[in-house]
Amino acid sequence: MIGRYSYINCPRRPEASGGAANATIERREVGVLKSFDYFRPSTVKEATEILADLGRRAKVMAGGTDLLVNMRAGELRPDYLVDLQGIGALGQLKHDTDGLKIGAAVTLRAMETDEAVRKQFGVLAHAAAVVGSVQIRNLGTIGGNICNASPSADMAPPLLVLNARARIAGAGGRRSLPLADFFVGPGRTALEEDEILIGLDVPAMPPRSGASYLRVSTRRAMDLAVVGVAALVVLEEGDSVCREARIALGSVAPTPIRAREAEKLLKGKTLGRGAIAEAAAAAVKAARPISDVRGTAEYRREMVEVLTRRALAAALKQAAEKEAR
Numbered sequence: 001m002i003g004r005y006s007y008i009n010c011p012r013r014p015e016a017s018g019g020a021a022n023a024t025i026e027r028r029e030v031g032v033l034k035s036f037d038y039f040r041p042s043t044v045k046e047a048t049e050i051l052a053d054l055g056r057r058a059k060v061m062a063g064g065t066d067l068l069v070n071m072r073a074g075e076l077r078p079d080y081l082v083d084l085q086g087i088g089a090l091g092q093l094k095h096d097t098d099g100l101k102i103g104a105a106v107t108l109r110a111m112e113t114d115e116a117v118r119k120q121f122g123v124l125a126h127a128a129a130v131v132g133s134v135q136i137r138n139l140g141t142i143g144g145n146i147c148n149a150s151p152s153a154d155m156a157p158p159l160l161v162l163n164a165r166a167r168i169a170g171a172g173g174r175r176s177l178p179l180a181d182f183f184v185g186p187g188r189t190a191l192e193e194d195e196i197l198i199g200l201d202v203p204a205m206p207p208r209s210g211a212s213y214l215r216v217s218t219r220r221a222m223d224l225a226v227v228g229v230a231a232l233v234v235l236e237e238g239d240s241v242c243r244e245a246r247i248a249l250g251s252v253a254p255t256p257i258r259a260r261e262a263e264k265l266l267k268g269k270t271l272g273r274g275a276i277a278e279a280a281a282a283a284v285k286a287a288r289p290i291s292d293v294r295g296t297a298e299y300r301r302e303m304v305e306v307l308t309r310r311a312l313a314a315a316l317k318q319a320a321e322k323e324a325r
């Protein structure tokens, strides 16, 4: 049995879900959309219980900027929509000395404009700022960007180099896993049917580090990345030697990926042009791009090389400036 949900209008028992007796829901006929039952839980527990009850015919909605487009196009035809916007806890953004705790329903606009994010995690603020338009960013959430699991999701490469972890809740409890393990395939995540992403935990930036995200797209705005590359560099104390480097690639494989062989090449080296060029060439080997309307595989490989070099150089510059302070 699941609890009583906050509701919008007409109480009705969902035919398909024997257990959702107390659920209060509304059946909508919306324009060209197929009709669906709408749930607006106010807690994570309610949301996961509804999902456990309704199974795969239910779909979670956050900002709806991806989901509703797909539903309007007829690509998705859920019987039930579970709207997460009524769960206040998912909209919270907290920062302390350990790092950032980002609720899954924090909007991209909030990521772009939050002072602490801009100051301490400029790479995340920058990545959020390149998504779509202000209107899209006002609605679109960081959780939606990640759970949509598009290979080109702009928030994915920066979160990957920051070693973010995904916080997940399901009817049976909570778990956390490295974001790198969250992406399973294009449009596919490690979430079970009754699970939602509740947040992303980002550890504090290491001392003497810098991070950068660069992307190319076919237009300057309102277009997805043809290639996106994030890099993070940590320097040894009092030295220009690289203690650790992380590189993540978007839009060039079935999921956003880390280029770990390329990263290894940089450890313990002074990051001059030669070392950076060597790592950029190794990053190209990690890429498995396809050709599509936005660009050929060959173009994407070239851009991985160019953007990896530039992202590493930008991250190194930031790290060196911090070291100098």
Ligand SMILES: Cc1cc2nc3c(=O)[nH]c(=O)nc-3n(C[C@H](O)[C@H](O)[C@H](O)COP(=O)(O)OP(=O)(O)OC[C@H]3O[C@@H](n4cnc5c(N)ncnc54)[C@H](O)[C@@H]3O)c2cc1C
Binding pocket: 059, 060, 061, 062, 063, 064, 065, 066, 067, 068, 069, 084, 104, 105, 108, 130, 131, 132, 133, 136, 139, 140, 141, 142, 143, 144, 145, 146, 147, 148, 152, 153, 154, 155, 191, 195, 196, 197, 198, 222, 223, 224, 225
């Ligand atoms: C015009 C336009 C331009 C765009 N430009 C870009 C761009 O430049 N870069 C980019 O990366 N994206 C872009 N997008 C895609 C989209 O806006 C973003 O990915 C956005 O962050 C999605 O967030 P949302 O909250 O709207 O997700 P929704 O549409 O609500 O959901 C997306 C998917 O994630 C699932 N989901 C959402 N939240 C959760 C959760 N907490 N737990 C489990 N599942 C969840 C939903 O079920 C759905 O499958 C664009 C979209 C449009 C329409």
